Amino acid sequence: MPNSLLRKAFPAIALSAAAMLIASTAFADKSNDTLRAALQIEIANLDTYYDSAGSVSLLSRHIWDSLTYIDPETSELVPLLAESYSFPDETTMELVLRKGVTFHDGSAFDADDVIYTLNWITNSDNGAKTIADKKWIKSVEKVDSHTVRIQMQAPNAMAARFLTSFPIYPTDIYAVNGAGAMNITPIGTGPYKVASMETGSAYTLERNDAYFADGPKGTASIKTLMVRIIPDPSTQIAEILSGGLDWIYKVPADQASEMSGYDGLVVRGEATSRLFYMVMDAAGRNGEDSPYKNKLVRQAISHAIDRQGMVDAFVGGGAAVQNAFCFSKDFGCPQDAVTYDYDPDKARALLAEAGYPDGFSTNLSGWRDRPYVEAIQNFLGEVGIKAEINYVKLAPLKEEWFAGQRPLIYGSIGSQVADVGNFVPEFFGLTDRDLVRDSELAGWLVEANMTTDVEARRELLHKAL
Structure with a gap:
């Protein structure tokens, strides 16, 4: 695989994360068609544009809809509030909107709502934040009541996927209460509407019986969701055991x-969109004598780490070893990537072949998941690589990483758009964080993110990964 990302700097530990969830089979309020659930992270603002907490994101998808949607089972990109979309030219995206959709207050959804929402979040004066990139939007135009045209700053193959992260709000929703509007008038088009709430602590959602049944989300199967914010996992567990709750998640694996x-309990591990990885200084930015410039050393490290063992010990059911720097279901993620089995003997042999029969000393940097970093340190030590851990906050680590001063880095990244083009170019596109510096590889990634030809993109991303 000449000039491939895997040859240049294989991320030695690529694992997907999992969230452990527990549900009661009894449903204490089954007769009332009610599910009682708990979330851990406190909510300051129910508006995902002003609060990026995971709890907000989870509730938001029940209350609001976006123009496009990623099927959680298949990772397929499909229209949602949009009925279809096309690219008349390389910098224009046109969306035909679904007709007959209404907001929870009974008002009709149309092009004006799309234009209002996208104009609001792209106006820097409003302070709105988005998980996905929004800088690609140049302007939004109304073609007719159910057609909008987005002018892009440049060709962008990710546009339709980025739109999955932008819930659409009714026109002028921010006019009276500004950024706090969704804590007062949380009006959406989603399968559930907010019946009542105690801001930051409790939310009752009722099924939206007017929701369009032919959409990819489908209609709600449970009439009422009662959601409480309970930060302490032990309290959540006590409540589900005593019958006070029916569903909890992010339960510690042990x-x-x-x-x-x-x-009476069902315990399941479900995969999440978080990837754990290691970056090696393949370009020698940390020094011309960097051992990571040697392909054999990078391969040795990949064989030295028991990734499946780390999944079993730290993450639990639902997580999986990823053989490429992407989630296996993401668009563009190769299914035939090179694999590196856990084999300490092979790792030692590769180090010896590379000229390091006794191993070498190195710095191992990380900013989160200390047990993971310490496990990696132990695995490396077993094959002769003496790693000194540099565990710091992300901001100072980034500064040194981007300056090429950190040769071996552990980290993690999340992605909600199910496409390799969302984050891989950040690591291999000649950016500050790129420790590979391969212009040919970067060129493939840039080209892949500029073409809307699906098969051409797939081929380019496969070549890179």
Whole structure:
């Protein structure tokens, strides 16, 4: 695989994360068609444009819809509030909107709402933040009541996927209460509407019986969702055991394992969109004598780390080893990537072949997941690589990383758009964080993110990964 990302700087530990969830099979309020759930992270603002907490994102997808949607089972990109979309030219995206959709207050959804929302979030004076990039939007134009045209700053193959992260709000929703509007008038088009709430602590959602049944989300199967914010996992567990809750998630793996045998409880591990990785200084930015410039050293490290063991010990069910720097279901992620089995003996042999029979000393940097970093340190030590951990906050680590001063880095990244083009170019596109500096590889990634030809993109991304 000449000049491939895997040859240049294979991320030695590529694991996807999992969220352990527990549900009661009894449903204490089943007769009332009600599910009682708990979330851990406190909510300051129900508006995902002003609060990026995971709890907000989860609730938002029940209350609001976006123009496009990623099927959680297949990762396929499909229209949602849009009925279809096309690219009349390389910098124009045209969307035909779904007709007959209404907001929870009964008002009709149309092009004006799309224009209002996108103009609001792209106006820097409003302070709106988005998970996905919004800088690609140059302007939004109304063609007719159910057609909008987005002018892009430059060709952008990710545009339709970025739109999955932009919930659409009714026109002038911010006029009276500004950024706090969704804590007062949380009006959307989604399968659930807010019936009542105690801001930051409790939310009751009722099924939206007017929701369009032919959409990819489908209609809600449960009439009422009662959601409470309970930060302490132990309190959540106590409540589900006593019958006060029906569903909890992000349960620590060890506690979830202990509860798997309880009668009346279902324990499941579900994959999340977070990837754990390691970056090696393949370009020698940390110095011309960097051992990571040697392909054999990079391969040795990849064989030295027991990735499946780390999944089993730290993450639990639902997580998986990823053989490329992407999620296996993401668009553009190769299914035939080179694999590196856990083989310490092979790692030692490769180090010896590379000229390091006794290993070498190195710095291992990280800013989160200390047990993971320490496990990696131990695995490296077993094959002769003596790694000194530099555990710091992300901001100072980024400064040194981007300056090429950190040769080996552990980190993690999340992605909600199910496309390799969302984050891989950040690591291999000649950016500050790129420790590979391969112009040919970067060129493939740039080209892939500029063409809307699906098969051409797939081929370019496969070549890179």
